[in-house]
Amino acid sequence: MSPTLKRRRDASTPCPATSADGSTCPASSGIGSGPQNPFKYGLPRGSAVIVLNDPETKVPIAIMDGTLISAIRTGAVTGVCAKYMAPSRSKTVGLFGAGPQCKTQLMALKASLPQLEKAYVYDPSRERAEKFAAEMSQKLNMDVQAASDRLATIESGDILVTATTATEPIIHGAEIKKGVYVAHLGNNEVDEGLILRADKVVIDDWETDKHRMDDTMAYMFRDGKIDDSRIDASVSDLVARRKSGRDNDDQLTYTCNVGLGLYDVAIAARVYQYAKENGIGQKLKLWDEPIMV
Template sequence: MSSKIEFRYLSEPDTIAAGVLDMPSCVAVMEETFQLYARGDYRMAGPNNDSHGARMTFPENPAIPTMPAHADERRFTAMPAYLGGSFGTTGMKWYGSNLENRDKGLPRSILMFMLNDTDTAAPLALMSANLLSAMRTGAVSGVGAKYFARPDSKVAGVVGPGVMGRTTLAAMAAVLPELDTVKVRGRSQAGIDEFRAWVGEWVPQIRDIQVVYSNEEAVRDSDVVAYCATAKAGDVENYPLLKREWLRDGTFVAMPAPANIDEELEDLSVRKVVDSYGLYEAWALDAPYPTHNFVGIIGCKFLDLVSEGKMRHWDIEELGAVVEGSADGRRSDDEIVLFSVGGLPIEDVAWGTTIYRNAAERGIGTLLPLWDTPALA
């Protein structure tokens, strides 16, 4: 038996050639991922095996002069997971983030993904993961829209025209064939211009792009809404706010970024769906109540409402059960659904495995040697 090991390196252009930007395929892969999640055929980190990952931050006033100080969005995070089914692979997304990167012409976060053979732990691929991560995050909202949005939805409202807003819109368009209009609220003209250009190239189904100047304008009269604006964790007063009075009956709202809701939306008549209940439980283990003050994703707010006695834990529904067929999706034309997207490492494994297999089949990427024989065995 040969002990030689080599793995495939995929640059960002390589991942594009291997189909990382194929949103309909990504939505289908995420749908399969949540079926496996519902069946328990996965593992993630943490004591409940549902953790987002392990995060390292820096102190506000480091005692070591050469150590970086805390800054907005400055952190390193490791996100390991195993996913079964047709995947059967294990992987980890590793990323560093710093808001100051934008002053250097770099994205806020720079991500890599390592894929391994589950049995031997041998590396299969190392790939650029900024696009992988952006696509899988957007695609999860697409899966949510497939099961919870009205199928005749025509108008989308997007708060935050950045990468997450673009991929979330693309994913919803992939499952809602009549969606043809978007109202977008952004902070800068440059962001709006980039949004227009990207949607024109990648979501030609959207024929009407309307620029609005408040969250309320983006939400009112929309059939589906995406809350994708960035906000500083812990600054709850400045989390983008969603009000019940802005929403017409039947609206589906995807919330993959920090956000808050008014008291009327806390009511049990508004359905609250999460990607993984255990994900928010894991965050609650790391951050004391109210967890939403530390992690801005709205699912943390949902669990805080449970702690306050305003909801019961079973009032919070999971996407996987709906995809797997053991729970209902949309029940009526007039129900409002809030969908929290926190981001599961199994999603990176699923889309990363798909891209790796596409690349291997098409001969894309560079094969790199690990060893012919290990020096220590």
């Protein structure tokens, strides 16, 4: 792999967003990533805070934890994509990473594709993989097992999901058989060969991805190895039926969902409205009177 593909695993990512018509609260979501947090401090790898602002005055109206929102919305996007990109015969899922993100990925996939019967999870820590398998088997009433190794996970899945902090590829295009759907959540977990070999490539937002420059496809674009024509559709294209996903069960399909601030805003606005209607949360006073007007 080219040295240019390597990146830091610890990062802080600002995600500002608002709706085009101004009907949704403008907001900012700050997401921090500390890969060693679970092991050294007993904290989540990713943490986030969302600040919602009034659509008219832009004054802050809510501050909320965004860690769970971010995890669930990322899983939800994969679940939506699977409707269009997974093979119709899908029965098994191969998961890379035994952290919270793969939990929401599997939850969303099972909700989207109820016919799924079995999942295999691979993690460098066998203990974490077995704990994940036991928890998710009970939660989803599904057969979830700790995989023996990386290749066994690849060979097991009709759907493969990567949700790790890897800085080197853990999935190589030459290893993937036709008919599989690969859901890549960012970083450099897949090699360039997979991007070039895929029959269909879908991303949440290509312009945003190129700007963020933190995954395999973005670096390939920067280095002149692919151009805009490599992208077949966006997630919104699939949902709006502007473009098609998988055309047949023999295709190798691939999505890259690194995340959009817009997802956080949409969900946070709903959470805020629900909290108001049900008396959840507490009021914070920013000032008695504004000091400067």
